[in-house]
């Protein structure tokens with residue numbers, strides 16, 4: 001694959017253009033084009049902010065571009081009107097500095113409110129620790145005895161176009177992160193190697209997973225369902241191939257699931273070979289670096305102070 | 308300062324052939340070198356973009372390896388920023404600043420030569436890393452550790468290349484400052500300078516302030532990798548986020564380095580073709596200065612997701628929103644310049660108008676990104692890709708193209724073909740939107756940036772974007788042909804070139820003499836091309 005990318009792309013580029021024209025014709029169903037409203041209180045508030053600022057931009061755009069279009073049509077030399085000569089107006093400059101300023105303050109206030117809510121992790125009912133690895137996720141249910149790795153499930157055959165792609169192509173994992181609905185879940189996010197970012201659009205949670213740091217976020221899911229996300233920070237070769245899948249269950253079902261899982265762990269039947277390798281590596285790493293542990297503690301303290 | 312000969316039209320002391328270009332200290336030659344360098348890099352960077360877009364045409368991996376894909380996105384960005392936009396602006400500065408302020412040449416001609424000739428070596432070194440063990444740099448142009456430390460043999464070469472690029476820009480900037488502050492014609496007070504000169508003066512200060520910060524940051528990366536320091540290594544007591552602060556303290560002023568000179572270009576072109584003085588000259592100067600100031604205190608808006616303290620997030624959100632105010636003032640002033648003018652639509656004007664509209668769209672998405680809670684959803688998605696391409700392609704690049712059309716007759720003495728210019732304009736404008744507008748949608752729908760493969764629901768918009776990218780790329784070949792044809796010949800240009808053009812550069816012949824103003828023009832007294840002088844022209848015409 002790698003040895004001759006340039007030649008490849010040249011050969012296919014023209015071909016690609018032609019195919020594009022045809023396939024566009026066929027694909028009648030244009031896919032989603034806006035931010036998701038999501039399934040949490042916060043995600044809905046974020047969506048509303050997004051729409052608010054979007055509409056404000058539209059209104060400003062209509063005014064500014066409208067004036068411009070009027071001028072472009074009317075003020076042409078070919079119409080034979082000599083150009084005016086005005087070139088300054090302190091009043092105008094003042095007006096178009098002050099009005100945008102006021103509008104911005106108007107947006108900043110609701111935005112700040114949502115932000116303050118988003119950062120308030122207090123009163124959470126359970127905690128999951130998420131650790132990013134090149135290129136998979138590890139989930140640790142801190143208050144229960146459950147932890148596992150979560151790896152992309154899509155087959156190489158699908159990725160390399162040797163078989164039909166299924167509908168959740170690249171957005172499916174072997175072990176989903178199972179969370180309860182209607183409970184405030186605190187999510188601690190860190191990394192074991194490079195920086196990743198844990199992002200699930202429907203929860204409006206995106207936080208970087210940074211080695212030596214433990215970041216916090218929280219979510220409280222309103223509806224049971226499956227919510228898919230992806231790593232959102234370039235983390236190397238397979239950055240595009242480490243998705244996140246959250247399965248939200250009603251609280252009772254969740255409790256049953258946790259119970260079943262912790263029994264499994266005790267029996268020691270959990271863990272594919274890759275996970276085992278990975279966890280050995282983690283143990284070795286953390287033994288070797290007291291400093292990073294200290295750092296982690298320090299960060300937890302810091303975060304605690306902030307909130 | 309080279310001493311000027313009495314005879315302006317031939318230069319006996321000048322070597323010819325290739326040595327002319329290697330040893331030249333002439334601001335026009337060096338300006339030309341910069342512009343051609345930038346043009347060549349534009350095609351190289353564009354070619355990389357097309358590799359990216361080709362792979363993204365359909366879901367699935369078709370053409371390249373993911374690692375190579377990452378090095379394409381990384382190299383594409385570095386080439387476009389440091390190899391295209393910045394050298395093109397320096398080229399314009401070299402050509403135009405002495406002409407606009409009534410000087411013979413740049414203040415520091417030897418350094419000028421040096422600052423250009425570093426660049427080809429820097430980029431040759433950087434591009435050569437593609438053939439090294441482990442491939443080119445693939446950690447993104449933002450160079451975040453720890454990932455960037457996983458780069459193979461390419462790593463030190465990339466760092467040194469960045470050092471060279473930085474040195475080149477700093478020298479260029481020092482030269483601009485020295486020229487503007489020392490070489491203005493008698494009577495040319497600061498508040499009489501054309502806005503292109505003003506915006507470049509401010510840009511030069513930004514460059515001098517932040518390029519050393521980048522240099523410091525990448526040097527720390529280097530010592531972390533090879534000399535066992537732990538600036539950014541958590542296990543050694545360092546902090547990976549520190550790098551991001553350093554990088555964006557450089558990076559955000561950098562994005563204004565990439566746009567402020569365009570503001571100057573647009574402020575020259577709109578009055579010419581509206582035949583009306585620039586509206587709000589002094590507020591334009593103040594707006595540029597406030598943008599430059601604010602650009603130093605907003606850097607962490609690129610880092611909302613790293614987990615900053617709440618107070619930090621609030622501060623950076625507010626400061627970022629503030630930047631929209633002076634930016635808005637600029638746009639309002641341009642529209643007001645057009646208002647009640649007598650416009651014609653030659654190619655430079657068309658590009659300038661497209662600039663205003665499309666740059667403003669990029670400004671709108673910037674404003675959206677400033678809203679921290681919403682940024683959590685936008686960050687590192689194609690929405691951000693759409694944002695910065697709107698401000699950079701139909702922003703910076705369109706302004707550079709507009710500048711070339713506007714001043715090419717002055718530089719070459721020939722008019723370009725309006726037919727091909729307009730064809731180039733319409734194709735570029737249509738395709739740039741086909742390429743980048745759909746990226747807003749896939750970004751909002753949840754497609755992360757910097758991925759070589761994507762989920763099925765993103766297919767349609769990606770296909771559209773890829774088609775647009777190829778169209779845009781091919782349209783630029785027209786531009787190349789047009790520039791070469793204009794240099795070779797064409798209708799003779801008058802000194803003034805454009806009916807409504809104002810400013811000292813238009814008082815010289817087209818092309819101007821090798822040494823621009825051997826005797827400084829006198830612009831003392833009432834003479835002011837933003838008001839009085841312009842008014843005179845209009846009166847005599849009607």
Ligand code: HEM
Nearest residue numbers: 562565566608609631670673674676677686687691695698
């Ligand atoms: C109204 C003015 C602007 C505002 C409010 C603004 C705001 C922002 C914000 C908040 C981001 C970070 C988005 C994220 O990663 O989550 C961003 C990214 C970016 N902006 Fe702007 N911006 C503005 C104008 C510009 C201009 C004029 C340029 C350059 C010509 C520019 C170039 C960029 C680039 C290159 C990035 C992405 C950097 C990266 O992550 O690689 N922006 N902008």
Ligand SMILES: [Cu+2]
Nearest residue numbers: 231233235239
């Ligand atoms: Cu990643």
Ligand SMILES: [Cu+2]
Nearest residue numbers: 559562608609
């Ligand atoms: Cu920025």
